[in-house]
Amino acid sequence: MGFMDRFERVMEKALVPVAAKLNSQRHIVAIRDAFILAFPITLAGSLIVLLNFAVLAPDGFIAKMLFLHKLFPNLADFQQVFAPVLNGSTSILSIFIVFLIARNIAIALKADDLLCGLTALSVFFIVYPEYIIVDGASLLSTQWVGAQGLFVAMLIGLLVGEVFSKLSKAKRLQIKMPASVPPAISRTFLVLFPIVIITILFSIGNAIILAIFPDGIHELIYTLIQTPLKDLGTNIVSLVILAIVSNLLWVFGIHGPNTIAAIREGMFAEAGLENLEFVAANGTAWGAPYPVTWAINDAFANYGGSGMTLGLIIAIFIASRRKDYRDIGKLSIAPGLFNINEPIIFGLPVVLNPILIVPFILVPAINIIIGYIAITTELIPPIAYSVPWTTPGPLIAFFGTGGNWLALIIGFVCLAISTLIYLPFVIAANKAANAQKSVETDSKNVSM
Amino acid sequence: MKKILLVCAAGMSTSLLVNKMNEAASGKGVEIDIVALPVSECEKAAAEVDVVLLGPQVRYQKSQVDTMVGGRVPVEVIDMRAYGTMNGGAVLERALELIDGK
Numbered sequence: 001m002g003f004m005d006r007f008e009r010v011m012e013k014a015l016v017p018v019a020a021k022l023n024s025q026r027h028i029v030a031i032r033d034a035f036i037l038a039f040p041i042t043l044a045g046s047l048i049v050l051l052n053f054a055v056l057a058p059d060g061f062i063a064k065m066l067f068l069h070k071l072f073p074n075l076a077d078f079q080q081v082f083a084p085v086l087n088g089s090t091s092i093l094s095i096f097i098v099f100l101i102a103r104n105i106a107i108a109l110k111a112d113d114l115l116c117g118l119t120a121l122s123v124f125f126i127v128y129p130e131y132i133i134v135d136g137a138s139l140l141s142t143q144w145v146g147a148q149g150l151f152v153a154m155l156i157g158l159l160v161g162e163v164f165s166k167l168s169k170a171k172r173l174q175i176k177m178p179a180s181v182p183p184a185i186s187r188t189f190l191v192l193f194p195i196v197i198i199t200i201l202f203s204i205g206n207a208i209i210l211a212i213f214p215d216g217i218h219e220l221i222y223t224l225i226q227t228p229l230k231d232l233g234t235n236i237v238s239l240v241i242l243a244i245v246s247n248l249l250w251v252f253g254i255h256g257p258n259t260i261a262a263i264r265e266g267m268f269a270e271a272g273l274e275n276l277e278f279v280a281a282n283g284t285a286w287g288a289p290y291p292v293t294w295a296i297n298d299a300f301a302n303y304g305g306s307g308m309t310l311g312l313i314i315a316i317f318i319a320s321r322r323k324d325y326r327d328i329g330k331l332s333i334a335p336g337l338f339n340i341n342e343p344i345i346f347g348l349p350v351v352l353n354p355i356l357i358v359p360f361i362l363v364p365a366i367n368i369i370i371g372y373i374a375i376t377t378e379l380i381p382p383i384a385y386s387v388p389w390t391t392p393g394p395l396i397a398f399f400g401t402g403g404n405w406l407a408l409i410i411g412f413v414c415l416a417i418s419t420l421i422y423l424p425f426v427i428a429a430n431k432a433a434n435a436q437k438s439v440e441t442d443s444k445n446v447s448m
Numbered sequence: 449m450k451k452i453l454l455v456c457a458a459g460m461s462t463s464l465l466v467n468k469m470n471e472a473a474s475g476k477g478v479e480i481d482i483v484a485l486p487v488s489e490c491e492k493a494a495a496e497v498d499v500v501l502l503g504p505q506v507r508y509q510k511s512q513v514d515t516m517v518g519g520r521v522p523v524e525v526i527d528m529r530a531y532g533t534m535n536g537g538a539v540l541e542r543a544l545e546l547i548d549g550k
Contacts, residue, residue, distance in 0.1 A: 020508035033488050104488075253528065255457040255505040331534060335464060342461035346504055347532025 019254045022262075026108040027158050032261040034100035034157070035269070038093060045089030046276055046386040052079045053283045053385075054403055062403065086280050090273050091142065094149035098124045098157045105161025111168045112191055119195050120160035124153060126199060127206040127217050144218045147273035151226040152218050154266075160198060167194035226270065233267025234292045236372045240365050242267075243297050247361045250306045253351040257306065268294040275384035285381035285402040292372060295383035297364065299400045299407070300371035300414045303393030304332075305341030307360035308367060310393055311418025312344065315426045318419070322430050338390045355429040359422050366421070367414045371397075380407040451497040452543050454484040454526075455513055457506055465503075465526075468536025469543075478544070491516055499546045501539070504528045522546040 022028055054060040056079045058069035069075050102120030106113040131138035144152065167173055173193040177186035206217065213220045232238055242264060246256035257264075271290035278288045304310025313336055316329040325348065332344040350356045374380050383400035391399065394411025401407040452469075456462035462484040473480045483493050487509045494500055494516050500523045502510055507525040517523050524546060530538045 017508075020511065024509065024512050029488065250505075253504050254508060258457050328533065335461060340461050342503070342505060343464070343532050343534055345532065346528045347534070349528060349532055351504075351528060 019249060019259050022259050026105060028262045030101045030104035030108065030158065030161065031154055031265065032258070033104050034097050035261065035265045037100050038096045041089045041096065042093060042273075042386070043388060045086045045091075048082045048085040049276055049280050050385050050387075050399060052082055053279065054399075056082075057283055060403070083280070086277075090276055091146045093147060093273065094145050094153035095121065095124065097150060098153035101154060101157025102161040102164065105158065106165050109161075109165035111165035112187065115188065115191050115195065116161060116164040119164055119198055120157050122199055123160050123202045124156050126202050127152070127156070129216050129218060147270040147277070148222060148226070149218060150270055152221050155221065163198055164191070164194055167197060170194075173197075229267055230270050234271045234290050236292055236369070238267065239292060239294070239296060239372070240368055242294075243301065243364050243368055244361055247307050247364055250345060251351065251357045251360060253346070264294055272386060275382060276386055279384045279402065285384035285400075285404075288382040288384035291375050291382040293383065295386065295400055296368055296371045296375070298387070298389050299383045299397040300411060301364035301367035302339055302389065303415055303418070304336040305339045305345075306364070307341070307345075307350065308363045308414075308418040309341045309344050309350070309360075310336050311363060311415060312350075312356070312359070312422045312426070314415075314419045315422035319423055319426050320430055322433065325426070325430065337392045339393070340390070353429065355425055355432060359425045363418045363421050367418060370410070370414055370417070374407070374410050380404050380410065450478070450480045450499075450544065450547055452480060452482045453490060453493050453497040453500045454482060454503065455487050455490050455500060455506060455509070456484055456503040457486060462503055464534055465531065465536060465539065468534050469540045470536070472537040472540045476540075478540075480540070487512060495520075497521060499543050500524075501526050501543060504531050522549070
């Protein structure tokens with residue numbers, strides 16, 4: 001116990017300030033919250049892809065199950081009705097992100113958030129590749145408004161957010177209107193000069209970059225930053241390390257997935273979106289360009305929430321005779337089915353429990369590797385359909401692969417494996433708790 | 449009417465606790481109004497409540513919330529066990545103590 005206590009104290013001292021920094025650093029928070037806010041819209045896009053290829057395609061798995069293709073012979077015609085939803089969600093994600101990040105920065109710095117977001121949107125298109133003239137019509141390429149433009153969107157969002165907020169505080173740049181002028185008008189005059197200055201500055205910057213790199217800033221950032229980062233992300237080692245870090249944070253009672261969200265999105269967002277676009281274009285998850293994405297974690301290693309605690313709950317029902325464990329298990333099962341596990345993490349607790357933290361970190365790492373092997377040996381297709389993380393466990397694997405039955409079975413195998421690994425640790429934790437209780441009643445020394 | 453703000457990560461698990469606290473309050477005949485919000489969205493609400501409680505999973509954000517509240521009302525991290533067992537009664541009790549103690 002002495003060693004564990006000291007270990008806890010050292011980790012608490014080292015980790016909590018780092019987590020606090022990460023979660024209050026305004027640039028990281030701005031990026032994280034931008035993705036959180038854009039999530040419902042990207043989700044709409046993914047649901048439509050699922051609907052179009054699972055329900056409305058004649059060979060879709062739900063269509064086949066319900067014999068929809070026999071009932072409605074022209075079923076596939078309806079796909080065209082819904083397909084444009086994707087054009088308005090993931091395909092233009094960078095536009096949402098650039099606006100939201102700049103807005104979040106302005107909120108943090110107490111500047112005019114709406115006009116700051118709009119200015120960033122303006123700048124995004126100032127540095128955007130020029131119109132292409134075809135048959136007298138000017139066309140704008142969609143290449144950089146979706147997943148591929150994410151990094152430029154993040155950079156511009158952060159830069160404009162900062163510069164706008166600073167400039168709008170400079171008294172000499174403010175135009176004060178008399179009190180009789182309506183507030184909506186005086187508000188725009190207040191930041192008129194900063195906005196003009198920013199748009200001009202970025203157009204000059206863009207011209208300089210174009211003179212040196214004729215392909216433009218998007219191509220430059222994409223090859224220089226986004227692609228290396230994506231390559232760094234879309235491999236099994238990074239995936240396992242990121243999962244371990246996320247779960248390790250939980251062990252110290254810190255919300256892991258939230259803390260690493262900005263890093264995770266930077267590494268995996270583009271790959272995930274390109275998989276989705278692939279599915280939308282080809283109607284199948286087989287052959288999706290990025291077999292290894294964060295989706296593997298959700299599909300095989302996040303049942304019950306971080307640490308795959310659905311396995312822990314089942315292990316408690318099998319092996320624990322302690323009333324407190326079984327009570328927490330009962331309380332945790334309903335939220336656990338939807339991958340929410342604060343009750344079990346804090347109630348049991350898993351936090352700072354020297355025995356349970358071992359499987360809590362080990363189980364997800366093993367299950368990620370199982371999912372990875374199943375995908376890379378082409379037993380199952382990549383998890384290319386995006387499914388909300390609150391979907392009950394194995395169903396994420398099933399829907400994520402576009403209805404692959406083997407993926408569903410592998411999901412249940414992963415659940416069984418997690419239960420088996422948790423079992424001996426639950427038994428050991430119970431023994432330790434019983435022993436500790438008798439010591440406590442002896443000495444009446446009840447401490448936290 | 450006592451107003452309580454719960455600060456959490458995304459509002460998923462905290463909403464469970466809110467229900468339990470409301471149950472406990474109606475059992476005791478206390479009138480309360482509880483809002484659960486993530487830290488990024490709680491600034492406005494923090495200015496209108498009588499006490500601010502943080503979920504243990506966001507306890508590292510306490511300094512941020514402290515600055516936001518500026519000492520106007522008490523700010524405290526919810527006891528880990530009470531949170532985990534969704535013990536609405538205990539959390540409510542503590543919240544009322546904090547309100548009275550100021």
